[in-house]
Amino acid sequence: MLRIHFTDTDLLNTRVATGPDPQWELVLSLRHLRRRVVPPRYGDWHRDVLAQLPHPRPPEAYREVAIDPYWEDIRSSVDGDRALRIRALLDGGVNGLLRSYVPTMRWMPPTLHVRSAVDRDCDLRGRGLLLQPSHFCHGVGHLPEDPAAPPVLVHPAAQPQSDPAGDKALARLMGATRAGILIAAGTACTSGELARRVGVSAPTVSHHLSALRDAGLLRTVPNGTSALHVRTRTGSALVNSSCEFR
Numbered sequence: 001m002l003r004i005h006f007t008d009t010d011l012l013n014t015r016v017a018t019g020p021d022p023q024w025e026l027v028l029s030l031r032h033l034r035r036r037v038v039p040p041r042y043g044d045w046h047r048d049v050l051a052q053l054p055h056p057r058p059p060e061a062y063r064e065v066a067i068d069p070y071w072e073d074i075r076s077s078v079d080g081d082r083a084l085r086i087r088a089l090l091d092g093g094v095n096g097l098l099r100s101y102v103p104t105m106r107w108m109p110p111t112l113h114v115r116s117a118v119d120r121d122c123d124l125r126g127r128g129l130l131l132q133p134s135h136f137c138h139g140v141g142h143l144p145e146d147p148a149a150p151p152v153l154v155h156p157a158a159q160p161q162s163d164p165a166g167d168k169a170l171a172r173l174m175g176a177t178r179a180g181i182l183i184a185a186g187t188a189c190t191s192g193e194l195a196r197r198v199g200v201s202a203p204t205v206s207h208h209l210s211a212l213r214d215a216g217l218l219r220t221v222p223n224g225t226s227a228l229h230v231r232t233r234t235g236s237a238l239v240n241s242s243c244e245f246r
Contacts, residue, residue: 002114002143003121004129004153011094013128016085017152020078021132022067024154028136029066039138045070074135076197081133081157083187086228090188101131104141104155114141114153124151133157170239178208182235185218188228 006014032038038046049066067074088100098107106113112129117140130152142154170179180198189197195205209229212218217235220227231239 001119002112002116002141002153004112004114004143004151005121005123006110006112006129007124007126009126010124010128013126014094014097015128015130016082016089016097017078017130017132018082020074020135021152021154024132024134024142025074025136026063026067028134028138028142028154030062032136032138033066042136042138072196077135077157078133079189079193079196083184083189083193084158085131085133086189087187087230090228097131101155104139114143114155116140116142118145120145122147122151127151129153131155177204178212181205181208182212182217182231183239185212185229185231186236186239188221188223188230190223190226190228194229 032042032046033049045066052065054061085097085100089097092099095107095109098105098112101107104115122143127150130150132152132154133156134154135157137154137156139156141156144150144152170183173179174182177198177200181194184194184197191202191205191209194209195202198205209218209220212235213220217232217238218229219232220229
């Protein structure tokens with residue numbers, strides 16, 4: 001168990017990473033590759049990568065086979081987690097953010113308890129904490145052992161849950177792209193995050209965002225130099241009731 005101790009200054013300096021970390025994804029994916037049994041979400045990746053890697057396996061070829069072709073999936077996974085955390089932060093401040101990481105972490109102020117393969121305490125000493133979601137991180141969190149290193153907590157990326165049958169019904173009602181955007185906007189997202197998660201271009205997202213706002217299904221709020229898009233209550237009611245349209 002990792003026990004990360006916060007001061008008031010640490011809470012002010014805590015933030016969520018803006019995207020995946022290539023080095024962590026590489027290192028953590030290697031751990032899965034060396035296992036005979038992997039979590040189901042990595043099953044297809046594990047089989048395909050093993051089939052493509054040359055023998056003997058030159059280290060410089062690994063990233064080209066195991067990481068680069070899957071980068072959009074990795075980014076989408078991290079974007080999904082980031083969207084969840086932004087919503088938790090907007091709803092509950094930093095305390096709400098830190099409480100959103102169960103079951104991997106448990107926030108018991110002023111200490112964050114994190115499932116880990118090691119047992120140790122970490123004092124942030126006013127530096128704050130960077131929360132880094134990872135596609136290939138599974139089950140436990142990772143923190144650099146060097147106390148002088150920047151405090152970065154790597155943790156499993158969570159994904160917003162949805163009902164596949166309801167998603168299909170909503171797509172039949174309003175079109176696949178617009179339905180995908182509305183579903184993804186259940187947690188606050190930027191336009192870029194929505195584009196990556198739905199798999200369309202930025203101009204296409206912008207067009208659909210405008211239509212969804214005009215219909216009262218989505219609202220856009222400023223966030224520094226960018227903006228966040230999130231469903232309204234009407235939009236959420238439509239998504240939650242979509243199974244009725246099957």
